[in-house]
Amino acid sequence: xxGLVNRALQRFICSSYGDAAWAEIAQASGLRHEAFxxxxxYPDDLTGTIVAAAAERLRQAPDELLEDLGTFLVSHPSYExxxxxxxxxxSDFVELLQSLDDLPDRAxxxxxxxxxxxxxxxxxxxxRIVLVCGQGLPGFSRVLxxxxxxxxxxxxxxxxxxHAGSGCDEARITVDIHNTSFARARRFDLAIPxxx
Amino acid sequence: xxxxxxxxxxxxxxxxxxxxxxxxLDRLMPMHLLLGGGGRILHAGPTLRRLVAGASLVRxxxxxxxxxxxxAGVTTVSVLRTHAxxxxxxxxxHDPDIALRGIVVPVASGAEVLLNLSFGISVIEAVRRYNxxxxxxxxxxxxxxxxxxxxxxxxxxxxxxxxxxxxxxxxAAAEEQAFTDALTGLxxxxxxxxxxxxxxxxxxxxxxxxxxxxxFKAVNDRMGHAAGDHVLRAAAGVLRDCLREGxxxxxxxxxxxxxxxxxxxxxxxxxxxxARIIDRLSQPIPYDGAECRISASIGTTISTYYxxxxxxxxxxxxxxxxxxxKQNGRARATLVSPRMLADGALDQVLSGGPR
Numbered sequence: 051x052x053g054l055v056n057r058a059l060q061r062f063i064c065s066s067y068g069d070a071a072w073a074e075i076a077q078a079s080g081l082r083h084e085a086f087x088x089x090x091x092y093p094d095d096l097t098g099t100i101v102a103a104a105a106e107r108l109r110q111a112p113d114e115l116l117e118d119l120g121t122f123l124v125s126h127p128s129y130e131x132x133x134x135x136x137x138x139x140x141s142d143f144v145e146l147l148q149s150l151d152d153l154p155d156r157a158x159x160x161x162x163x164x165x166x167x168x169x170x171x172x173x174x175x176x177x178r179i180v181l182v183c184g185q186g187l188p189g190f191s192r193v194l195x196x197x198x199x200x201x202x203x204x205x206x207x208x209x210x211x212x213h214a215g216s217g218c219d220e221a222r223i224t225v226d227i228h229n230t231s232f233a234r235a236r237r238f239d240l241a242i243p244x245x246x
Numbered sequence: 247x248x249x250x251x252x253x254x255x256x257x258x259x260x261x262x263x264x265x266x267x268x269x270x271l272d273r274l275m276p277m278h279l280l281l282g283g284g285g286r287i288l289h290a291g292p293t294l295r296r297l298v299a300g301a302s303l304v305r306x307x308x309x310x311x312x313x314x315x316x317x318a319g320v321t322t323v324s325v326l327r328t329h330a331x332x333x334x335x336x337x338x339x340h341d342p343d344i345a346l347r348g349i350v351v352p353v354a355s356g357a358e359v360l361l362n363l364s365f366g367i368s369v370i371e372a373v374r375r376y377n378x379x380x381x382x383x384x385x386x387x388x389x390x391x392x393x394x395x396x397x398x399x400x401x402x403x404x405x406x407x408x409x410x411x412x413x414x415x416x417x418a419a420a421e422e423q424a425f426t427d428a429l430t431g432l433x434x435x436x437x438x439x440x441x442x443x444x445x446x447x448x449x450x451x452x453x454x455x456x457x458x459x460x461x462f463k464a465v466n467d468r469m470g471h472a473a474g475d476h477v478l479r480a481a482a483g484v485l486r487d488c489l490r491e492g493x494x495x496x497x498x499x500x501x502x503x504x505x506x507x508x509x510x511x512x513x514x515x516x517x518x519x520x521a522r523i524i525d526r527l528s529q530p531i532p533y534d535g536a537e538c539r540i541s542a543s544i545g546t547t548i549s550t551y552y553x554x555x556x557x558x559x560x561x562x563x564x565x566x567x568x569x570x571x572k573q574n575g576r577a578r579a580t581l582v583s584p585r586m587l588a589d590g591a592l593d594q595v596l597s598g599g600p601r
Contacts, residue, residue, distance in 0.1 A: 141379070
C-alpha cells in the first residue's frame with residue numbers, strides 16, 4: 051500500500067495526540083525511519099500493525115481510531131487537497147453519497163494502484179441510506195464512516211452516520227439525513243486553486 | 247417550440263422530428279445558440295449568457311459577438327448551414343483567450359440554425375475566469391471530471407517532485423558518505439580512484455604524493471588510540487593547509503595519505519611542498535597535556551613522466567619512492583625521476599625487502 055496511507059495515519063496521530071505519542075507507537079510498530087514516502091509502496095500489513103500499536107498506546111479501540119482518522123482527513127487544514135477531491139463527488143451531500151460507487155475508480159484515476167474496495171449505495175426515496183463496502187482493504191469502512199461524518203459537516207448537512215458492523219466479506223454503513231440545510235456548507239469552488 | 251434536425255420523410259417510428267422547449271434545450275445544452283437566417287441571435291443558453299453577463303446576446307448579430315476560426319471565411323448563416331454536423335472552432339469577441347468548440351445543425355422549421363458550443367481544454371481557465379460551477383454544465387458534461395483529474399494529477403505530481411528532491415538529496419548524502427573518511431573528513435580511497443581517473447581522462451597533468459606518518463604507531467602504543475585519532479585529525483588539517491583549492495587530500499589507510507597536486511609538474515615546486523609538509527608535521531602536536539611527535543615520509547611521481555599514465559602504476563611508483571624515503575632515514579621526500587622509471591629501478595625497490 052502506498053505510503054500516503056501510513057503518512058495520513060502518522061499525521062493524524064501527531065496532530066491529535068502529539069509527536070511523543072507517535073514516536074512511541076512507531077517504535078512499538080518496529081519502524082526505523084522517521085517519515086513515510088507517500089508515493090513509495092510499503093508492506094500491506096504495516097498499516098494494521100501501526101493501528102494496533104496506536105490503539106494500545108492511546109487506549110482507544112482501533113475502530114474508533116480509524117473513524118477519527120477519516121474525519122481528520124476531511125477537516126484538517128493540511129488535507130485541503132483531499133477534501134477538495136472528495137467534494138468533487140457532489141454538489142450536495144446526497145449527491146456525494148450517490149457518487150460513492152465511483153470512488154474506487156476516482157482513486158485509481160488519481161493514483162493507479164490505489165485500490166479501494168467496491169462501495170454500493172442503497173438509497174431509497176426517503177429514509178435510511180445504507181452503504182455496503184467490500185472487504186479488500188481492512189479498516190477502510192471505518193475510515194469511510196469518519197470521512198462521511200466530516201463531509202456531512204462540510205456540506206452543512208445534519209446526519210447520523212454509523213458503522214453497522216462487518217460480515218465476512220462486507221461492511222455496512224448507515225446514513226440518516228436529518229437536515230440538509232442545517233448549517234452553511236463550507237465553500238468549494240470548481241476552479242482549481244492556484245499553486246502558491 | 248423548436249424542431250430539431252429534420253428526419254427522413256415518411257419515417258419509421260423514431261425518425262419523426264422531435265420538438266424541444268427552449269427550457270429543455272437550456273438544460274441539455276447550456277451553451278447553445280439559436281440563430282435566425284440573417285445571423286441574429288434568437289436565443290442563448292444560460293451558461294453563454296453568464297459569459298457575457300451584463301450584455302445581452304439576444305437580438306445581436308452572431309458574427310459581431312463571435313469569431314469563427316474554423317472553417318475560415320464564413321460570414322453568413324446560409325454558408326454556416328453548409329457545415330452542418332462538422333466541427334467548428336470559434337471564440338467570443340469579448341474574450342478571445344477562451345477557445346470554443348461548436349457544432350451547427352439546421353432547424354427543421356426554416357432558415358434557423360442551432361449551434362451548440364463547449365469549452366474543450368479551455369474549460370479550466372473558463373471556470374476560473376467566470377466562476378462557473380457544476381450547475382453551469384449539463385449533467386452529462388465531463389467538465390467536473392476534467393477538473394478532478396487535473397487536481398488529482400497535480401497533487402500526485404507535486405508529491406512525486408518532492409520525492410525526487412528527497413531521493414536526490416539522500417543519494418548525494420550517501421555518495422558523500424561513501425567517499426569520505428569519517429575520522430578526518432578527508433576523501434577516502436574510493437574517492438581517490440575516481441579523482442585520479444578523472445584527471446587522467448581529462449588529460450590534466452598532476453603529481454601524486456604518497457605520505458606515511460613516521461612514528462605514528464609509537465604514539466598509538468604509548469599514548470592510546472584517542473591520541474592517535476587526534477594526531478590523524480591534526481595531520482589532515484596540516485595537509486589541507488599546505489595545499490591549494492583544486493588539490494585533493496585523501497586518507498587511504500591507517501596513517502597513510504595520498505595527495506593529488508593538480509597541474510603541478512615541476513620538481514622544485516613539488517620538493518618545496520613536500521618539505522613544507524614534513525616540516526609542519528614534525529611540529530609537536532599537543533594532546534591531553536603531552537606532546538605527540540611524528541614526522542612524515544613522502545614518495546611522489548608525476549603524470550607527465552608517463553606516456554600513458556595509469557592510476558595503479560603511479561601509485562606503485564610513488565609507493566616505491568616512499569619506501570626509499572623510509573629506507574634513507576625517514577622525515578624526507580623522494581621524487582621519482584624519468585631515469586628511475588626508464589631503468590626499472592623502482593620495480594626493484596618494491597620487489598626487494600619489506601617496508
